[in-house]
Amino acid sequence: MNSGELARALRSWRDRVSPADAGLPDVGLRRTAGLRREELAALAGISVDYLVRLEQGRARNPSTQVLAALARALRLSSTERDLLYRAAGARPPAAGVVPRHIGPGTARVLDRLVDTPVAVFTASWDLITANPLWNALLGVGEAVPPRAGNLVWRHFTGVPSPIVHTAEEHDRFGRHLVGDLRHAVATYPDDRGLAVLVAELRETSPAFAERWDDFAVQPRVAERKTIDSPAVGLLTLDCDVLATLDGDLRIVVYTARPHSEDASRLDLLRVAGNIGK
Known part of the structure; x- marks a missing residue:
């Protein structure tokens, strides 16, 4: 797993998604236009601490369930989702497997x-x-x-x-x-x-x-x-x-x-x- 590449990708995608894109109210001052870590963690159903470790390259081998949840929360396309899986050292879902990705x-x-x-x-x-x-x-x-x-x-x-x-x-x-x-x-x-x-x-x-x-x-x-x-x-x-x-x-x-x-x-x-x- 290239933890550095995974960390950079997650930060880039999080910055790209606005609260409105994720169906969230846009309240309070923001340093960036993207999602806060707390918001992404809540959308993906993971802890903020775990997301921080992923974005800092300190967490290894995230499960496919976590990757699928992050892909949905970040509004990734199918191609981006596959990139996320590969950066995490996981095999992307095969074509002959029931799709679970929400585009x-x-x-x-x-x-x-x-x-x-x-x-x-x-x-x-x-x-x-x-x-x-x-x-x-x-x-x-x-x-x-x-x-x-x-x-x-x-x-x-x-x-x-x-x-x-x-x-x-x-x-x-x-x-x-x-x-x-x-x-x-x-x-x-x-x-x-x-x-x-x-x-x-x-x-x-x-x-x-x-x-x-x-x-x-x-x-x-x-x-x-x-x-x-x-x-x-x-x-x-x-x-x-x-x-x-x-x-x-x-x-x-x-x-x-x-x-x-x-x-x-x-x-x-x-x-x-x-x-x-």
Whole structure:
């Protein structure tokens, strides 16, 4: 690892990103136009001390999880992300592996959706990030274990969820997820983690194994979701899944019909959590 090159790159990229670029309020006097170390550390989910050591070339062998988080926080392009990985002595994500990188354009879209619940998933339905309103609505904590962050795993292993499904809706949603996962396996054949996920699901869930073996792929349509939110109670929202072209990601957005009781409850959640202000 060239720790000096990594340190210089991190400082250069941090100076390049303004608070507005990162969706942060620009308050107080600044010596530079870029992000403060405290801001970047918070966005990447690492300690300020660790970031200081990285920027001073004193920290070695950062994990791929840390590198991915820094790449997202710094709004790096895919080419810049690969440069970050190589400077840290890590292998960039391969072409045959499910993408997890949120590009600058997608990040800017997310910045503008602060007043609605939104989350970003990979093509295999691993949760990458969610905004504060999503977390408040669903009662999600800040740290989610990798397996528990996979929507297919949660659905077929019975992890408790605030989303209320009828038996028919539960079955239909499961079939949609299996179809999506099969498409991901075909698209990213070199992703070892994806292969392990499928194998573990086949072993753990008879329902998943049955649907996986019937090879049926159902087209996905827009749905309404009933959510028993721990914060504001029962509400029904439109659920739309938007696909990004550059990173093959899934942006899931919940919206309420205007002037409805559900919209009022979402407004209450925003006010209570001071979200989107």
